[in-house]
Amino acid sequence: MSNEPPRAELIPNPAARRLSFYLRQLELYQKKGRRTVSSKQLGVVLGYTDAQVRKDFAYFGQFGHPGVGYRVDELILRIRHILGTDKKWDVILLGAGNLGRALLAYRGFDSKGFRVVAVFDADARKAGTMVGDYLIRPFSSAASFIRENNVRLAILAVPGEVAQDVADNLVAAGIRGLLNFAPVALIVPEYVGLNSVDLAVQLEQLSFQVSFAEITRRKQER
Amino acid sequence: MSNEPPRAELIPNPAARRLSFYLRQLELYQKKGRRTVSSKQLGVVLGYTDAQVRKDFAYFGQFGHPGVGYRVDELILRIRHILGTDKKWDVILLGAGNLGRALLAYRGFDSKGFRVVAVFDADARKAGTMVGDYLIRPFSSAASFIRENNVRLAILAVPGEVAQDVADNLVAAGIRGLLNFAPVALIVPEYVGLNSVDLAVQLEQLSFQVSFAEITRRKQER
């Protein structure tokens, strides 16, 4: 009965984004040995209202304990299940330039259940060389690798000029989720998940916030 | 009269985020020599409705040309002014680990008017060594550097355990905008701008999108 389908289809997008932050905080609490937490407490450290927190959790079940709060362990499992990170994910990396190599070295994903299984680069001279533990493979071998290993997630760290091309190939080969670091607006079919991180955009937003700091102060969400 | 105050205080936060994406696309058009663009066209490539595009621009003035569209050059200048990137910004980097070094090497900011002016690391052994063109300085010298050079923006690429501490010091020294790559929820005073990028969170969101791809398909933003 804990195998209820998660009915995640009705989780609003903003709530889904917050789930990752709840999870991050809860894992921190768990490490510290904390057993329960209330919506109020969680809200304070993450900058949400308590009502918001409760509503977010209510989207995928009722399992809080009135008078007590939520059990940390249980909540973690539930959120992981919703996010799909209760299973391992294989990920491939496209582009072994500065950014790509940094992402490899960074290793922040491992603990979250994501495993980089292959690295590809367009530069023929790089193919065959190693970066850390990884053998660099030529782009041309990506499609067959994806098909043979049934990979569904890819990280795109290639130059903007080729990003759309590479993305098209990946999607054709079966990739269903794309984390894009190239500074371009990719177009992908609706059935493909897309998240983009543009570092320059992040700084621009900061510049905006700081420029109008005096006035714009209200709610600074990420 | 083009010096009207931008009245940016009333730009809704979601609109402000889109401004960066408009700008990115417009700069691409400019490079290709395009002169004008309509709200419809811009909307199509970025995934917004035309009404949305017009409303976003209307927040900071009326300068479209009925029957024609918006002039690319003019729009770019306007948006840069709103975002505050019509001026140069000095930025310091905290943390010269894998991620920090990658950010340095990445250089995607330069063209946007952001210039890394100093790099700091807690590791005493690193202090004094070079990373690329940059001399690594000890953390202890950050506060005086900020004050002497009037730096307002900082990029935080330090381990999560120390991120809050470092952030507190930076803010005390005068930093007014923080781009945080550490996987923790920072708490900063309301007058400090904060943007966070957590790579693991990005992958989690993808996992969520892909897991419920069949159902959750509706609006998939950038």
Added chain:
DNA sequence: GGATGTGAATGCATTCACAGCA
């Protein structure tokens, strides 16, 4: 005809406020 700019209508997400439970 082909655009913009914008009030009005709609649609979501957030917050309120309270019933109900431990």
Added chain:
DNA sequence: TGCTGTGAATGCATTCACATCC
């Protein structure tokens, strides 16, 4: 008493639809 879960109320953001202008 302390907290959850949730309808109802509110508050924003988005979209519609149309007057207006080149």
